[in-house]
Amino acid sequence: MAEKPVLLVVDPQNDFCPGGALAVPEGDQVVPVLNEYIRRFREAGLPIIATRDWHPAQTRHFTSGGGVWPPHCIQDTPGAAFRSDLYLPPDTPIISKGTHPDEDAYSAFQGKDKQGRDLTTLLRELGVTEIYIGGLATDYCVRSSTLDALKQGFRTTVLEDAIRGVDLQPEDSQRALEEMDRAGARRIRLAEAREALAATR
Ligand code: VGL
Numbered sequence: 488m489a490e491k492p493v494l495l496v497v498d499p500q501n502d503f504c505p506g507g508a509l510a511v512p513e514g515d516q517v518v519p520v521l522n523e524y525i526r527r528f529r530e531a532g533l534p535i536i537a538t539r540d541w542h543p544a545q546t547r548h549f550t551s552g553g554g555v556w557p558p559h560c561i562q563d564t565p566g567a568a569f570r571s572d573l574y575l576p577p578d579t580p581i582i583s584k585g586t587h588p589d590e591d592a593y594s595a596f597q598g599k600d601k602q603g604r605d606l607t608t609l610l611r612e613l614g615v616t617e618i619y620i621g622g623l624a625t626d627y628c629v630r631s632s633t634l635d636a637l638k639q640g641f642r643t644t645v646l647e648d649a650i651r652g653v654d655l656q657p658e659d660s661q662r663a664l665e666e667m668d669r670a671g672a673r674r675i676r677l678a679e680a681r682e683a684l685a686a687t688r
Pocket residue numbers: 498509540556593623624625626627628629653
């Protein structure tokens with residue numbers, strides 16, 4: 488059966504880029520690569536979904552609430568905005584996650600769009616069978632979203648050149664990639680995307 492892929496763009500937000508509150512090293516470098524994947528998906532008429540970390544000012548996710556992270560991606564602040572150099576089509580559905588003060592919500596599958604639909608519902612409505620995932624951060628939101636996607640039975644491809652990790656411990660991202668491999672994810676780079684997308688039809 489033909490696969491129907493979606494591009495899942497994970498948390499390309501100011502706070503996760505250099506100069507932001509929880510800067511991922513080289514986080515900004517995923518943006519031009521994501522733009523190229525976005526362009527290819529659009530040209531192929533394939534859907535794109537973006538996620539964002541969207542926290543209240545007080546949450547147990549932050550050090551101030553007993554968590555491990557400095558405050559970041561607080562709802563409606565400039566740090567929570569998508570990078571201005573990211574070209575998301577204007578009608579892109581947005582999944583917000585971590586909106587509740589009691590959750591970390593690293594996985595895109597824990598978020599909801601503005602109509603209250605979760606990602607699984609949205610993917611079913613779109614008839615999606617396969618997920619291509621890129622963005623920030625490799626060792627947190629990309630990892631959790633990928634593992635959940637695989638658990639739910641989606642064929643899942645990690646866009647290796649469109650991700651960067653926090654690496655609180657050195658090698659965290661490498662370990663996360665190996666864990667995703669073991670769980671059944673495939674990895675590709677931009678140069679392989681044309682072939683991969685052509686094979687879906
Ligand atoms: C993330 C660390 C803390 C992520 C979110 O989006 O990967 N990482 N909060």
